[in-house]
Amino acid sequence: MxxxxxxxxxxxxxxxxxxxxxxxxxxxxxxxxxxxxxxxxxxxxxxxxxxxxxxxxxxxxxxxxxxxxxxxxxxxxxxxxxxxxxxxxxxxxxxxxxxxxxxxxxxxxxxxxxxxxAASRYERHQHEEEQRRAEQRRNLDQARALQDTVMSDPSLALAYWYATAPHAIDEKTLPRLEQLHAQAAAYAPQGRWALLARLLHTFAEDLTEDAKNHLIDTVALLTDRYGTQTSPVRSAS
CATH class of the missing domain: 3.30.479.30 (Band 7 domain)
Known part of the structure; x- marks a missing residue:
């Protein structure tokens, strides 16, 4: 079939x-x-x-x-x-x-x-932002290097302070600044900021307003660890 x-x-x-x-x-x-x-x-x-x-x-x-x-x-x-x-x-x-x-x-x-x-404006903005970030990184690196140097010898803080604000220094500044760093190291070796803030407040209360403000900014730059959320210097202020 x-x-x-x-x-x-x-x-x-x-x-x-x-x-x-x-x-x-x-x-x-x-x-x-x-x-x-x-x-x-x-x-x-x-x-x-x-x-x-x-x-x-x-x-x-x-x-x-x-x-x-x-x-x-x-x-x-x-x-x-x-x-x-x-x-x-x-x-x-x-x-x-x-x-x-x-x-x-x-x-x-x-x-x-x-x-x-808009593209030209956007590219210019991006370039300016990158320059700003690069400047911030340079400033941060310089501040950290300065911090490390000063922390190795507290008396170097006087030289930095004098270079940036010579009008705020008198004959009592050096011993007071050395005492400040010595006591800070004793009170806050592990970053116990509350005690250090009280110490800074006592140290700064007799200064003039301009000297006090400058000292707050200067010591914050020298002694703060970047990345901490609470600054002892700002707390003292």
Whole structure:
């Protein structure tokens, strides 16, 4: 008996098409996107299970690549961003896990005057912030180095005080300052700030207001450990 022949179901013929869209693309400058124009072509890869909307799959693939790049650059970098994107999209690429191939694509990027101005302002702000942080780090390093030096010899505090406010020093300053550091070391070897604050208050109460304020700032710089939440000098004040 002859077996009936099974009818072979052929795969549907592959489709092909083009892409042509314009849409915003994020930039590294908040609130000021690029205007992106994407063109290209796509084709299906023969498959028993073709994608229902191959054009959408190809468009999405290209836009993800483009947006990942534009989001890291400012509107002032539109030429650089477009060159980077087109380097990646200018050759055929199979879309992962989907029977669609992006045969080629190309983008152009533009930015309006407001976006370019905002990008320039944002970059200038970032530069100024970095300079400010660098200056703070330098000042902190200098303060820590000074602190370590003075703590090794309390009498060096007098030299620092004299260099910054010579008008606040008299003949009693040196013994009082040496006594202060000696007693502070005895009372607060492990940072017991309450006792040290009372000691500083006693020391400073007879000074003039200007000398007292300057001493508070100076001793805070020399004896505070950065990162502590409670300063004995500020508590004393």
């Amino acid at each position: 002859r077996r009936p022949h099974r009818r072979r179901t052929s795969w549907p013929p592959p489709r092909a098409g083009s892409i042509d869209i314009t849409c915003p693309a994020p930039s590294a400058t908040p609130g000021h996107p690029f205007t992106l124009t994407l063109t290209g072509t796509w084709e299906e890869i023969p498959s028993p299970r073709p994608h229902h909307t191959p054009e959408a799959a190809a468009t999405h693939h290209a836009l993800v690549i483009a947006r990942n790049i534009t989001s890291t650059l400012t509107p002032a970098d539109s030429v650089l961003a477009a060159a980077h994107i087109n380097t990646l999209l200018g050759r055929p690429a199979d879309i992962p896990h989907i029977p669609v191939r992006l045969t080629w694509a190309q983008v152009s990027l533009t930015a309006d005057t407001e976006a370019l101005t």
